Amino acid sequence: MPSFEYPANFIRFLGTAGTRFIMLSQRRSSGGIWFSYGGARGVIDPGPGSLVRICEARPSLSLYDINTIILTHRHIDHSSDVNALAEGMILKSRAPRGFILATRDALEDGDRVIMRYLLPGIAVTAIHEDGKFTSPIGGVTIESVRHSHNGVECYGCVFRADGLPSWGVISDTAPMPGFPSRYGACELLIVNTALMFPRANEGHMSLPDVESLLARTVPAVAAVTHMGADMLDKGAEYISRRFSARATKMIAAEDGMILTLENPITILKPERVRQSFQEK
Ligand SMILES: [Zn+2]
Ligand SMILES: [Zn+2]
Structure with a gap:
């Protein structure tokens, strides 16, 4: 048994994957983030390949069990599979779900990117507004943060x-002065x-931007993702050189990596998950 x-x-x-080049070459997958948290289960930003990654995941992930889909914005690398995932979410339920x-x-x-014909099958739809709290399931709250x-329109989230x-x-954003306070309570x-490096008018964070953010807020774990080519080539080395002695454990995310959302937050590399899944 696994x-x-x-x-x-x-x-x-x-x-x-971050940037169009990485998405289009699939040097990294662009499937977004699967999460299970306090009874809410779902995907944030299901870009191209999200459905395939879910179906291929080992241990398996059940699309039919998800109850939450979040889009931070409608760019295609964040939204292309949203309708397929919504079909999965509602397929086995006769009532809106x-x-x-x-x-x-x-x-x-x-x-719009979310097809109108699906909406009658969805129990609740909500629109991001800055500072608005939504509560999809039980005691989970999601705070939207304007980017x-x-x-x-683009929003980050605090869960x-x-x-x-x-x-x-x-999510995708230029660095904003309010981030240290808005994200200050996050443990992950x-x-x-x-x-890798700041570029004017680019509308994206760079590693030095993350570094200055982490000088003002200290989560237990910080993970960079949505990486462009330079980040994939040199980001991990930069992180180990610049962040190794900090209070925050800093990592570059990998496709298939798992982070537990329990205390303490634990990082499970994809090869470790594969190995332990195959062990008898
Ligand atoms: Zn974008
Ligand atoms: Zn993007």
Whole structure:
């Protein structure tokens, strides 16, 4: 029998690709983040390949069990598989089921990415507003944090549940002065970090931006994801050189990596998960 089982509360990186080039080559997958937290189960930003990564995951992940889908914004690397996942979420239920949290331009505009025909099957849809708390399931709350990203509506999220570590996702965005306070309570911080070095008007975080953020807020674990080519080539080395002695455990995410959302937050590398899954 496989010895590895998912904990009750965890995230699994279905993909860690950032920038169009990495997404289009699939040098890294672009599937978003699977999470299970306080009874909420779902995916954040299901980009191209999300459905495939879910179906291929070992140990298996059941799309039919998800009850939450979150889009931080409607760019295609974050949203292309949202309709397929929504079909999975509602397929086995006769009554409307599940929760979708997305931006207004993803849900309602003429150029929306979530198909209208699916909406009657969804129990609750909610639209991000800065500082708004939504509560999809039980005691889980999600706080939306407005971002600044290349002319589209974009929001990050802070997740809280009683007795569990709080965690946050900083999606695609230029660095913003309010981040240290908005994300200050997160014990795990996941940051989309497309760039090795800051570039003006790029609408993305760079590693030095993350470094200055972590000088002002100290999560137990910080994971960079959504990485561009330079980040994939040189990011891990930079992180081990610059962050090894800090209070925050800093990592570059990998496709298939698991982080437990229990105290303490534990990092499970994909090869370790594969190994323990195969052990008799
Ligand atoms: Zn984007
Ligand atoms: Zn993106």
